[in-house]
Amino acid sequence: MTNLQALIFDVDGTLADTERDGHRIAFNMAFEEAGLSWRWDAALYGELLAVTGGKERMTHYARLHDPQLLARPEFDTLIRKLHTLKTQHFVHLVQAGRLPLRPGVAALIRAARAAGLRLAIATTTSPENVAALLRASLAPDAESWFEVIGAGDVVPAKKPAPDIYLWVLERLGLPAAACLAFEDSYNGLRASLAAGLPTLVTESEYTLDHDFSGALAVLSDLGEPDRPCRARRGDLRGKSLVDLDLLRLWHSESIKHH
Numbered sequence: 001m002t003n004l005q006a007l008i009f010d011v012d013g014t015l016a017d018t019e020r021d022g023h024r025i026a027f028n029m030a031f032e033e034a035g036l037s038w039r040w041d042a043a044l045y046g047e048l049l050a051v052t053g054g055k056e057r058m059t060h061y062a063r064l065h066d067p068q069l070l071a072r073p074e075f076d077t078l079i080r081k082l083h084t085l086k087t088q089h090f091v092h093l094v095q096a097g098r099l100p101l102r103p104g105v106a107a108l109i110r111a112a113r114a115a116g117l118r119l120a121i122a123t124t125t126s127p128e129n130v131a132a133l134l135r136a137s138l139a140p141d142a143e144s145w146f147e148v149i150g151a152g153d154v155v156p157a158k159k160p161a162p163d164i165y166l167w168v169l170e171r172l173g174l175p176a177a178a179c180l181a182f183e184d185s186y187n188g189l190r191a192s193l194a195a196g197l198p199t200l201v202t203e204s205e206y207t208l209d210h211d212f213s214g215a216l217a218v219l220s221d222l223g224e225p226d227r228p229c230r231a232r233r234g235d236l237r238g239k240s241l242v243d244l245d246l247l248r249l250w251h252s253e254s255i256k257h258h
Contacts, residue, residue, distance in 0.1 A: 104222025
């Protein structure tokens, strides 16, 4: 039997609810700063999240809503500039304390670290965004808690392709069966499962209607002592929050069934 040795976290929607009041706001600030008339409201942004990666999302939007801009020879340069501006605005929002971690995340990461479990991140968001969120919400040196941080464009194919998870596993030097992934979206779950990773899903506001077939469990969040989590699928074994014992139990059951 392969024991649980590492936890691999997605970031946006999983560590923190960053999408609606973080990335979306930062995109709109970047558009305004660049003199574009684009404005993404909360509902539209929910639809655009079907496309992973910020540069890819803006290109997709231009294809549908601004083909004239898309046809300009300098379009790719503009998208890179917008993405840089957007990242700067997002980092400022995080540093201002606008995007706290989701319930139970900090406690579980600290417990895993204390127990000697290895920690990693697998995300399509930029390294700058990851660093800002970890520093602002966990500790000034929290980046160093994570042995491997797979972020941004380190692999060309974004989720639902498994590439980012395979990249992280290779650098951890571990088989997928020794790890457990945390995701919040259909694209993320498809990526982790395709890499062979047992995966726990905590739904976020934009993913309540996603298909999470194949997940170990589907929860509202990880839970806090005074704020129990809810299970949409999976057995919490009488617990009100996700702790290391429960993760190890789910992991061992998953490995047995495979």
